[in-house]
Amino acid sequence: MKILFVATVQSHICQFHLPIMDMLQKNGYEVHVAARNNLAEKNGLSMKYADKVFDIPFERSPFNTKNIGAYKQLKKIMKDEKYDIVHCHTPVGGILARLAGRKFRKDGLRMIYTAHGFHFYDGAPKKNWIIYYPIEKFMSRYTDDLITITEEDYKLAKDRNFKGNIHHVHGVGVNTDKFVKLSEEDRQKLRVDKGYTNEFIILCTGELNKNKNQDTLIKAMKEVVKKHPEAKLLLAGNGPEHDNLVKLIEELNLGDNVELLGYRTDIQDYVNICNLVVSASYREGLPLNIMEAMICGKPVIASDNRGHRELIKDNGNGKLIKSDNDNGFDNSINLLIENKKLANYLCKNALEMIKPFRVENIKEELIKIYIKK
Numbered sequence: 001m002k003i004l005f006v007a008t009v010q011s012h013i014c015q016f017h018l019p020i021m022d023m024l025q026k027n028g029y030e031v032h033v034a035a036r037n038n039l040a041e042k043n044g045l046s047m048k049y050a051d052k053v054f055d056i057p058f059e060r061s062p063f064n065t066k067n068i069g070a071y072k073q074l075k076k077i078m079k080d081e082k083y084d085i086v087h088c089h090t091p092v093g094g095i096l097a098r099l100a101g102r103k104f105r106k107d108g109l110r111m112i113y114t115a116h117g118f119h120f121y122d123g124a125p126k127k128n129w130i131i132y133y134p135i136e137k138f139m140s141r142y143t144d145d146l147i148t149i150t151e152e153d154y155k156l157a158k159d160r161n162f163k164g165n166i167h168h169v170h171g172v173g174v175n176t177d178k179f180v181k182l183s184e185e186d187r188q189k190l191r192v193d194k195g196y197t198n199e200f201i202i203l204c205t206g207e208l209n210k211n212k213n214q215d216t217l218i219k220a221m222k223e224v225v226k227k228h229p230e231a232k233l234l235l236a237g238n239g240p241e242h243d244n245l246v247k248l249i250e251e252l253n254l255g256d257n258v259e260l261l262g263y264r265t266d267i268q269d270y271v272n273i274c275n276l277v278v279s280a281s282y283r284e285g286l287p288l289n290i291m292e293a294m295i296c297g298k299p300v301i302a303s304d305n306r307g308h309r310e311l312i313k314d315n316g317n318g319k320l321i322k323s324d325n326d327n328g329f330d331n332s333i334n335l336l337i338e339n340k341k342l343a344n345y346l347c348k349n350a351l352e353m354i355k356p357f358r359v360e361n362i363k364e365e366l367i368k369i370y371i372k373k
Helices: 010-016 018-026 066-081 091-100 103-107 126-142 151-159 184-193 214-227 242-251 267-273 288-295 306-311 326-338 340-353 359-370
Strands: 002-009 030-036 052-055 085-088 110-115 145-148 165-168 200-205 231-236 258-262 276-279 300-303 318-321
Touching: 002 010, 002 066, 002 091, 010 018, 010 030, 018 030, 018 359, 030 066, 052 066, 066 091, 085 091, 091 110, 091 126, 110 126, 145 151, 145 359, 151 165, 151 306, 184 267, 200 214, 200 267, 200 288, 214 231, 214 242, 214 326, 231 267, 242 258, 267 288, 276 288, 276 326, 288 300, 288 306, 288 340, 300 326, 318 326, 318 340, 326 340
Parallel strands: 002 030, 002 085, 030 052, 085 110, 110 145, 145 165, 200 231, 200 276, 231 258, 276 300, 300 318
Antiparallel strands: none
């Protein structure tokens, strides 16, 4: 059996799908990858568990004419390699793979598409429904199996009569070999190794972009440090908003309390040494960074969006705040710094609620889809 994973960029495959590719290889599959090679931007992130890797010049914008060449390359690869399954991800990768594979489905190719969070949903901007919904609905006719990663998207695809078999899988899975709750002794040792001592560490991971909304967290820190000067916000990631965030940190005189870590391949260490994980993003599918925090037993304060709601129950295993409410963030951060009993309660519940999202469970859910006749 031969399977091709398609995504716009190779970092997406490396960050989210390597455990599944490892499982497939161990079960006798020949695994190929087609995506643009952007790994040089990601500080040593490397491709594993792939028998062949094709560097395809996908562009993130579906309107970029370079995608015409990418489509032709992808179509030729499918023709030459004669895959049994193509599993595509990301908006551009998902569209071009399904278009390229249309005629090969007549020869037995199965086309699987994972929607990592529809852009159209209850409460989404009207333009999202006008632009994205017709595209996804139309592309479903070229999809044998549509995998959704939230209950909301699963229900929407069913109710709107999307074509193909529709499945709900609990995300991409948290790697329990990499992310594990450390003992307090090991955690303290790791803190010292990373250069931290008595700081109350608040961690936010994700690309530095407008959607992730890190500036709201920086503004919240201005108020937090008035009561708790030991608080320190760590922002892990790189992206187009880097310079703007540096400027904001300087303007608010937060150089001692906000640190930009850049892209990290050792993010599991920072999840373990932190006291609290935060996210202020406007939109999320099913955020892996929140799942990684939960499996390490960390309390989470996050913006109230549909991806976060899928994982966080307000005052159950975390706190939900309106995205632009920096006062809401600073009040909740102060609360969890001061109320250790509440923080411990949220941590305990997080460890229980994350169980269905472990990568072992995801492997079982996906293999049933792959082997389905």
